[in-house]
Amino acid sequence: MVSRTDFRRYLWWTRSPWLLAVLNLLCVVGLCAVSAFMLWDMRRDAERRTTAAAQSLVQVLSRDIARSIGMYDLSLRAIVDGWRLPAVMNADPETRQLILFDRAANAENFGHTLVFDRIGTLIISSKTSSPEPLSYADREYFQYHTTHADPVLHVSVPLVSRLTGRWVLIISRRLSNPDGSFAGVVLGSIYLDYFRQLFAAIDPDHAGTVTLYGPGGTIVMREPFDEQLVGRSVSATDSYQRMLQTRQGVFTGPAMMGEGPRTFAVAQVGELPLQLSIALTAEDIYAAWWQKALVLAAVVLSLCATTVVLTTLFRRELSRRKAAQRATAALNAELQQLASTDALTGLSNRRRFDEVLERECRRAMRTGKPLSLLILDADYFKGFNDRYGHQQGDAALRLIAQAMQGSIHAYSDTAYRIGGEEFAVVLPDTGEAGAETAANRIRQAVLAQAMPHASSPHGLVTVSCGVAALPAGQNSDPIALVAAADAALYEAKRRGRNQVRISTSAERHFLVIEGAQQSRL
Numbered sequence: 386m387v388s389r390t391d392f393r394r395y396l397w398w399t400r401s402p403w404l405l406a407v408l409n410l411l412c413v414v415g416l417c418a419v420s421a422f423m424l425w426d427m428r429r430d431a432e433r434r435t436t437a438a439a440q441s442l443v444q445v446l447s448r449d450i451a452r453s454i455g456m457y458d459l460s461l462r463a464i465v466d467g468w469r470l471p472a473v474m475n476a477d478p479e480t481r482q483l484i485l486f487d488r489a490a491n492a493e494n495f496g497h498t499l500v501f502d503r504i505g506t507l508i509i510s511s512k513t514s515s516p517e518p519l520s521y522a523d524r525e526y527f528q529y530h531t532t533h534a535d536p537v538l539h540v541s542v543p544l545v546s547r548l549t550g551r552w553v554l555i556i557s558r559r560l561s562n563p564d565g566s567f568a569g570v571v572l573g574s575i576y577l578d579y580f581r582q583l584f585a586a587i588d589p590d591h592a593g594t595v596t597l598y599g600p601g602g603t604i605v606m607r608e609p610f611d612e613q614l615v616g617r618s619v620s621a622t623d624s625y626q627r628m629l630q631t632r633q634g635v636f637t638g639p640a641m642m643g644e645g646p647r648t649f650a651v652a653q654v655g656e657l658p659l660q661l662s663i664a665l666t667a668e669d670i671y672a673a674w675w676q677k678a679l680v681l682a683a684v685v686l687s688l689c690a691t692t693v694v695l696t697t698l699f700r701r702e703l704s705r706r707k708a709a710q711r712a713t714a715a716l717n718a719e720l721q722q723l724a725s726t727d728a729l730t731g732l733s734n735r736r737r738f739d740e741v742l743e744r745e746c747r748r749a750m751r752t753g754k755p756l757s758l759l760i761l762d763a764d765y766f767k768g769f770n771d772r773y774g775h776q777q778g779d780a781a782l783r784l785i786a787q788a789m790q791g792s793i794h795a796y797s798d799t800a801y802r803i804g805g806e807e808f809a810v811v812l813p814d815t816g817e818a819g820a821e822t823a824a825n826r827i828r829q830a831v832l833a834q835a836m837p838h839a840s841s842p843h844g845l846v847t848v849s850c851g852v853a854a855l856p857a858g859q860n861s862d863p864i865a866l867v868a869a870a871d872a873a874l875y876e877a878k879r880r881g882r883n884q885v886r887i888s889t890s891a892e893r894h895f896l897v898i899e900g901a902q903q904s905r906l
């Protein structure tokens with residue numbers, strides 16, 4: 386089972402505001418990358434669906450147009466076949482009209498069905514049994530049949546009918562004599578409104594521009610409708626030439642009308658010289674995609690912005706917390722330092738002295754190395770305070786502390802103020818001789834300060850020092866060591882002060898006994 390401490394250790398990264406910011410940034414980048422991929426895939430799908438719908442629509446329209454024109458062509462074929470029968474042509478006009486023209490010729494959106502003789506004079510009409518003898522010899526379709534003996538259906542360019550004044554598309558066939566010579570033309574007219582209604586009847590939400598092209602690339606009908614474009618030729622454009630080669634399919638090319646690229650879905654209308662296309666702009670293809678993309682982008686950007694804001698706020702709060710923790714740690718360290726430091730002299734205090742001495746005693750017993758202790762006391766300090774005042778007395782104590790710090794090894798020896806005018810120095814890895822030398826060095830340093838002391842026989846501020854050494858490999862406890870150093874200090878004071886005394890053999894023997902008793906306990 387994972388402990389709470391281990392769990393916190395696993396989540397160490399949550400305590401780093403910059404690492405959290407980087408991780409959140411990676412999440413935002415990842416979210417944006419996934420969204421971008423989705424948008425790109427949706428864009429491709431929108432293109433596939435739009436072009437597929439356009440291709441399906443153009444095929445349906447082309448089949449519808451081909452079927453309608455094919456049905457009308459059947460009426461023209463019937464007239465051509467009836468023309469060859471003398472009985473039909475010799476019948477009275479009313480009977481001949483009933484025989485030659487079926488109901489398809491009079492269907493809605495189909496105009497006049499007419500028969501012209503070899504000089505272009507109107508002789509038969511589907512609308513009347515006695516047509517006015519107008520001449521149509523100048524029309525393109527009539528001139529075409531006079532020079533072409535083929536029996537194929539001819540489709541004209543869009544033109545304005547002389548009978549109705551409306552735009553029509555003319556389909557016609559040649560009439561031939563039994564010897565094959567030109568006998569005339571039979572034609573049918575299809576109102577362009579038929580194509581307009583057909584295009585307008587498709588899905589109003591369809592994308593793109595629907596265009597029907599006639600012979601020579603002339604525009605027969607266009608949705609959205611623009612009458613000014615009817616009859617205009619686009620045969621010189623690259624996209625029209627490519628449409629003739631493609632016949633059916635999808636390609637991308639420059640616009641035939643207007644500017645910019647277009648995606649064309651094209652289809653040939655049966656075997657007729659008619660082509661149908663749906664031209665798609667980028668706006669047509671991606672209109673629905675743009676709506677979804679903007680919504681998705683707004684949502685993703687909102688989420689990313691929220692994530693960034695929350696991450697910033699969280700990082701700021703975490704930074705504040707870490708700063709507060711650092712300030713608390715610094716304050717605790719300062720408090721710890723204050724708790725273990727003497728405010729007057731800057732030396733460690735009695736509490737710290739007890740901790741270090743106990744630790745060094747254990748280390749000395751564990752490693753077998755020597756340990757020494759110095760206890761110093763300012764001589765005649767009460768008389769100094771009485772004569773010079775407590776502020777000067779504080780200055781004398783600071784002078785003694787400075788002398789101690791300047792006379793010991795900073796990396797191993799430590800100095801303490803353990804009482805009013807009483808000081809101590811712990812000397813790890815130091816034997817009796819080294820301790821005595823250190824004590825005399827401190828005593829001389831205090832004396833060298835030459836601070837006047839009229840209440841002292843020496844005339845200057847001095848210290849007395851007691852030395853207690855723990856021989857290598859012997860056991861002791863801190864209390865016994867302090868007692869031995871104190872005894873030596875009292876001996877130094879008894880002998881006149883301003884001197885160093887080392888604990889006697891009896892005191893050292895007491896030290897050893899005390900250590901042994903502590904070990905047995």
